[in-house]
Amino acid sequence: MRRAIVVSAQGLGSSSPNPPVGCVILDRGGRVVGEGFHVRKGEAHAEVNALAAAGGRAVGGTAVVTLEPCNHYGRTPPCREALIDAGVARVVIAVMDPTSRGEGGAALLREAGVEVEQGVLAEEALLVLGPWLESLTRERPFITWVYGGGDAAVTGEVRLLRESHDLVVLAGGVVEEGRAGSHGDGVFRVPEGPLESDVRGALKVLGGTGARSVLVVGDAGAAGLGKIANRFICCLPFTGESSDAGPAPLPAGFRLSEVTRGVGYVRVVGQRI
Numbered sequence: 001m002r003r004a005i006v007v008s009a010q011g012l013g014s015s016s017p018n019p020p021v022g023c024v025i026l027d028r029g030g031r032v033v034g035e036g037f038h039v040r041k042g043e044a045h046a047e048v049n050a051l052a053a054a055g056g057r058a059v060g061g062t063a064v065v066t067l068e069p070c071n072h073y074g075r076t077p078p079c080r081e082a083l084i085d086a087g088v089a090r091v092v093i094a095v096m097d098p099t100s101r102g103e104g105g106a107a108l109l110r111e112a113g114v115e116v117e118q119g120v121l122a123e124e125a126l127l128v129l130g131p132w133l134e135s136l137t138r139e140r141p142f143i144t145w146v147y148g149g150g151d152a153a154v155t156g157e158v159r160l161l162r163e164s165h166d167l168v169v170l171a172g173g174v175v176e177e178g179r180a181g182s183h184g185d186g187v188f189r190v191p192e193g194p195l196e197s198d199v200r201g202a203l204k205v206l207g208g209t210g211a212r213s214v215l216v217v218g219d220a221g222a223a224g225l226g227k228i229a230n231r232f233i234c235c236l237p238f239t240g241e242s243s244d245a246g247p248a249p250l251p252a253g254f255r256l257s258e259v260t261r262g263v264g265y266v267r268v269v270g271q272r273i
Contacts, residue, residue, distance in 0.1 A: 001024075001066070001094055001121045001124075002121065002124065003022075003032070003035065003064075004022040004024045004064050004065060004094075005022060005066055005124055005127065005128055007022035007023075007024065007035050007036070007046075008020050008021050008022025008038075008046065008066045008128045008129070009022075009164075010022075010037050010039075011037045011038050011039055011040075011046075012128065012165075013162075013164050013165055013178045013179050013182055013213075014039055014040050014184075015038050015041070016041075016132070016183065016188065016210055016211055016212040016213065017041060017188075017211075017212060018038060018040070018041045019038070019097075020037070020038065020128055020132065021037065021038045021046040021047075021065065021067045021129075022036070022037045022046050022066050022128075023035065023036050023046040023049070023064065023065040024063075024064045024065075025053070025054040025058050025061055025062070025063055025064075025088075026062040026063075026064065027054070027057045027058070027061045028059075028089075033053070033054040033057040033061070034052070034053030034054030034055075034057070034058065035049075035053060036048070036050035036051075036052070036053060037049065040182070040183055041075065041184070041187040041188075042075045042076070042184065042186075043184075044076060045069075045070065045076060045079050046065060046066075046079075047065055047083055048076070048079060048082050051063075051082055051086045051088075054086075058086045058087060058088055059086070059088075060087060060089050061088055061089065062088065062090040062091070063083055063088045063090070063092070064091075064092045065079075065094070066093075066094045066095060066125045066128065067093070067095050067096075067097050067125075067129060068095065068096045068097040068100060068104060068106050068118075069083060069091065069093075069105035069106070069109065070097065070105055071100060071105040071107075071108050072100075078105065079105065080105040080106075083109065083114065084109065084112045084114065088114060089114065090114065090115040090116070090117070091106075091109055091114055091115070091116050092116075092117045092120050093106060093117065093118045093119070093120065094120055094121050094124070094129075095125050095126065096118060096119075098133070099136070106118060131212060131213045132213075134230060135212040135213070138230075139207070140203050140206070140207050141166070141167070141206050141207060141211045141212055141213055142212060142214070142230050142231075143215075143216055143225055143226075143228065143229040143230050144161065144165065144214070144215050144216070144229060144230065144233065145216045145225070145226040145231070145233070146158060146161060146217055146234075146235075147218050147219065147226065147233075147235070148234050148235030148236055148237070149235070149236065149237045149265075152264075153235035153263075153265045154217070154235050157233055158215070158217055161215050162179070163178060163179060164178070164213070165178040165215040166178055166188070166209070166210075166211035166212060167190065167206065167209065167211045167213075167214045167215070168215045168217060169195065169206075169214060169215070169216045169217065169225060170217050171217070171218060171219070172194050173194035173195035173196075173197070174194055175190060175194075175195060176190065177190050178213075178215065183210070188209060188210045188211070189208070189209045189210065191206070191209060195225075197224075199224040199228060203225075216229060226251075227251065229272070230272050231271055231272065232251055232254060232268075232269070232270045233267065233268070233269050234250060234267075235262065235265045235268075236265055236266045236268060237264065237265050238265060250268065250270065253272060254270030254271060254272055254273060255271055255273050256268065256269070257270060
């Protein structure tokens with residue numbers, strides 16, 4: 001399952017509005033024979049990609065997947081059908097899918113005689129799936145706000161973080177795709193022109209794009225997006241060993257989840273309580 005979680009992260013920044021899912025196929029002897037992840041909406045899901053790599057070796061084997069296999073026909077056939085047709089004997093699931101229609105993929109797998117285990121390393125799987133799930137719950141994109149006093153540090157953070165986010169909001173409310181062209185055509189839209197200064201208006205525009213995750217940079221929160229972020233990453237320049245610089249500019253309503261030392265700054269990560 002941990003391998004499936006790691007594999008799933010390759011879909012961050014391109015799979016939205018679909019979830020970033022990973023799957024690993026084991027043969028009868030427990031050996032890894034295939035793995036896959038979901039790249040973007042309209043293309044094969046993680047299970048189908050993993051089964052394609054495994055081929056006939058999947059018969060009687062186990063599929064380890066980070067999210068419950070889907071049970072409905074959309075742009076692609078349901079994954080539970082692909083697993084049954086491949087002759088998989090067991091499916092191990094980390095997180096159940098709140099968007100399942102009808103009985104759910106797990107229930108239909110059991111009806112077909114497939115052994116199903118749920119809730120395996122679910123908390124760890126949320127490291128990747130968490131923003132997607134929270135976006136569904138809040139009915140708006142998951143927002144990460146990165147800011148700080150060191151321009152070089154913030155620039156470095158943005159260069160890394162934009163790879164995992166659907167959209168990036170820059171100074172003046174300008175919006176860019178995290179990775180240009182990563183979501184494909186017809187399933188995702190990048191807003192034209194700067195965002196409105198009104199938070200509700202900005203969220204409505206962002207939500208209508210198909211984005212599940214948005215990175216807000218610096219005080220690009222002219223729209224106030226930084227203040228309603230789900231997570232913040234602050235790059236605080238070093239102070240002297242004895243300083244009267246006052247309290248660190250950390251927003252209220254968050255709990256610290258990580259504090260590390262960088263080159264010339266302290267990196268502080270907070271999650272909304």
